[in-house]
Amino acid sequence: MDAFDPAFLPVSGFDLPRYAGIPTFMRLPHAGPADGVEVGLVGVPWDGGTTNRPGARHGPRALRDASTMVRMVNQATAAAPFHTVRCADLGDVPPNPASLDDSLERIRRFYADLVARGVTPLTAGGDHLTSLPVLRAVAAGGAVGMIHFDSHTDLYDDYFGGYKLTHGTPFRRAIEEGLLDPKRIVQIGIRGSTYDGEDREYAAEVGVRIVGIEELMDRGPEAVMAEARAIVGTGPVYVSFDIDGVDPAQAPGTGTPEIGGFSTHVAQRMVRALDGLDIVGADLVEVSPPFDVGGITAYAGASLMFELLCVVANAVARRKGRAAVVNERLARVLGGPA
Structure with missing residues (x-):
């Protein structure tokens, strides 16, 4: 099958109004x-690891609905992800809301099947514990690096006297299980009050690079992302974006908001720097519609998923020996892709 297949293009807003039709991620076809x-967009409607405000289980549905406003081309970079790789909405993982352990295994199996078929996943959560079973599938062949945007490290050891699996512990578990190489992890935007600093002590011990919000604002996103790229290097890397990294003035619909975050524009610039x-x-992850205001968090999340898709699509194309596709007319206006 050729890289470009019109059957995998989103429904055009000129053919069907964006408020109409059955919502899929970015109006893509629903496929298996x-x-x-080549790139599968997947929802994980599950928040069994939540320890504060719930509701992220409803995130995928809200993100799908908001994503109907996504169009074909990234106006800032001229990237055309739907013409670069074959993308589709693969539906939702069916979690078990009555069992955390069973849900984790269901998610792992779902993603293991994708990996075995050569599908690169782009996930809409769900709380941040969702990342752990995804990594158990994606990194089954060996540890990967990670660039992680968040207001929290999610490196705690346990909650409530020994409970090891919450949305505050996934990356500690992933390091312990050999899924993540801690010396190739960068966490960006960390801020807010804390418990006792145990998570930062662990990060320093194993070699995780933490960029707090103050450092990000002082140095600027370009400098921070240049360092992040150098740390993860040329090896495989996973990207995890918690919507609470964005300031709650622009993304209030999340379980554990922290003031003083980066803006949606800075978020876009940082994700683009992953190319x-x-x-x-x-x-x-962590879009919680019950706490949203006018759908602005879901729309921010859907827009950032499109930014992620642009860089993921280019990575997949390179692995397959193909060039990324850009909109040449727009690229000329921009003076060349950013």
């Missing part, structure tokens, strides 16, 4: 992983 899909990395999977 065996249909030649050229060997991205093997990505997620956007």
